Amino acid sequence: MIIFIIIMMELGYDYPLYRPPSESNSLIFQVTLGCSFNKCSFCNMYRTKKYSERPWEEVKNEIDVISKLYPLTEKIFLADGDALNLATEKIIQILKYIREKFPNLERISCYAMPKNLLQKSSDELTLLNKEGLNMLYVGIETGHDVLLKKITKGATSQSIIEGCCRAKKSGFTLSCMIILGIGGKKYSVEHIKETARVVSEVSPKFLAALTLILEDGVYEEFMQKFGEPFEHLDDSSILDELEILVNGITPSSSIIFRANHASNVYSIGGNLPEDKDRMISLIRSLKQHPELLKPKVLRRF
């Protein structure tokens, strides 16, 4: 993989380059640069980039070069922030070529926003899925509409549910993210109650809970957009949120749940609802033993 990263740099890949932790062994092709929205107040990922769509010839050239080096690749991630924003025909052109060049491919994935999902019809999404795009990573962040506005997510709880359910019906596997602590003290209860509701309605195959850490680049903007004093949650309150979330999710199909991101106070995981009791008992015992939590210096968003 190190060789791949060096080749990517030589080909002129545009950094910073992000991918979900579960795509750590995937090849990455940047088909767009930056994020077409780029306004979420907590997100520092693409602030240095202006959104653009990469020309087909450049993408094709990279697929040609990399496919000769890694012909047996099984997983590919399309970067940057929302490759699904591309016109459907353009994505299909990329997917077809990738599948032609990587015969052993098992999965192609990308990040997607609710607005990307709602901008595509069910037929378009079904077509993209049939052409090999199988997995989408969607940031829900919170299910609470007041907070969705305050963090300028560009989505409502209803649009998140509609977009995600449309993608699921079109055959996609969904991996969703939510952020503990994003409502601060004041909105903690509503944040988790509404997030559990939205997650239950969507019932994604995978759910990741991250914990809010505001990086320098967005701290002031987050506070200003929040529009009222924001009080961060301490570790014990983050564990309270995690417990209420795990307890409150009632999925229609089993969810593989993880709170093992670098931002989290402790690595917790299991299936919902099957492992609910085990996870709740672990969370409760962590509240009694704060010395077991990850040191703050090791946490990052």
Ligand code: SF4
């Ligand atoms: S969270 Fe996602 S949609 Fe929001 S600005 Fe960051 S990359 Fe874009």
